[in-house]
Amino acid sequence: MGIISRGFSGRRSAEVVKLPPGQYLTTDFPVLSAGPTPHVALDQWEFTIDDGTNVLQRWNWKSFLELSTETFTVDLHCVTRWSKLGTSWEGVSLNTMFAGLKTDAQYVLAHSYGDYSTNLPLSELLNNQAWIAFRFDGKDLAPEHGGPARLLVPHLYLWKSAKWIRGITLMHEDHSGFWESLGYHNYGDPWREQRYWGD
Numbered sequence: 001m002g003i004i005s006r007g008f009s010g011r012r013s014a015e016v017v018k019l020p021p022g023q024y025l026t027t028d029f030p031v032l033s034a035g036p037t038p039h040v041a042l043d044q045w046e047f048t049i050d051d052g053t054n055v056l057q058r059w060n061w062k063s064f065l066e067l068s069t070e071t072f073t074v075d076l077h078c079v080t081r082w083s084k085l086g087t088s089w090e091g092v093s094l095n096t097m098f099a100g101l102k103t104d105a106q107y108v109l110a111h112s113y114g115d116y117s118t119n120l121p122l123s124e125l126l127n128n129q130a131w132i133a134f135r136f137d138g139k140d141l142a143p144e145h146g147g148p149a150r151l152l153v154p155h156l157y158l159w160k161s162a163k164w165i166r167g168i169t170l171m172h173e174d175h176s177g178f179w180e181s182l183g184y185h186n187y188g189d190p191w192r193e194q195r196y197w198g199d
């Protein structure tokens with residue numbers, strides 16, 4: 001705790017409260033990618049939900065854009081300690097993409113074009129707190145930030161928000177994704193400062 005002290009006032013204190021422990025504010029939008037930016041032609045793009053054996057749902061770019069979209073404003077928190085507040089996006093809620101799909105799997109692996117992956121409990125994708133986002137700040141999402149479309153799970157550290165997302169695999173047992181297998185925290189709650197394994 002500590003940083004939410006008396007004596008701050010107005011706008012400043014509101015921003016301090018919105019900043020998880022150990023984070024600083026930035027107004028630019030840093031790019032953090034573990035490898036080169038994959039370029040996916042829109043007529044080749046697809047997004048699938050599978051159970052490890054069978055594809056349960058599949059969209060191409062056209063059918064994906066036919067889903068109902070939402071605009072939303074969220075704060076982003078990167079484990080490298082920058083936070084960016086009030087970012088505005090357009091995307092499809094994972095609730096919409098999972099509508100009509102029955103599963104008793106409790107975990108997912110989100111995987112990307114270019115091989116990045118990250119694991120999450122399925123419940124963190126549902127309840128209208130995660131989206132497949134394709135527009136940022138009123139413009140098509142730039143390739144370096146994950147365009148054509150990225151996962152956005154803003155209540156967890158940003159490494160969970162897989163750029164260039166290609167699909168979601170449902171799992172009955174938890175399996176580590178890319179950064180998780182290199183020592184990052186399995187869950188990654190910025191408010192509990194779950195940065196690394198053991199935090």
Ligand SMILES: Nc1nc2c(c(=O)[nH]1)N[C@H]1C(S)=C(S)[C@@H](COP(=O)(O)O)O[C@H]1N2
Binds near residue numbers: 112113159161162
């Ligand atoms: N496919 C893919 N997604 C990724 C990454 C990556 O390297 N590859 N980096 C993650 C990390 S560590 C962060 S902080 C955010 C950065 O998103 P940005 O580059 O749009 O700021 O993307 C996350 N998603």
Ligand SMILES: [Mo]
Binds near residue numbers: 032078079080158159
């Ligand atoms: Mo990150």
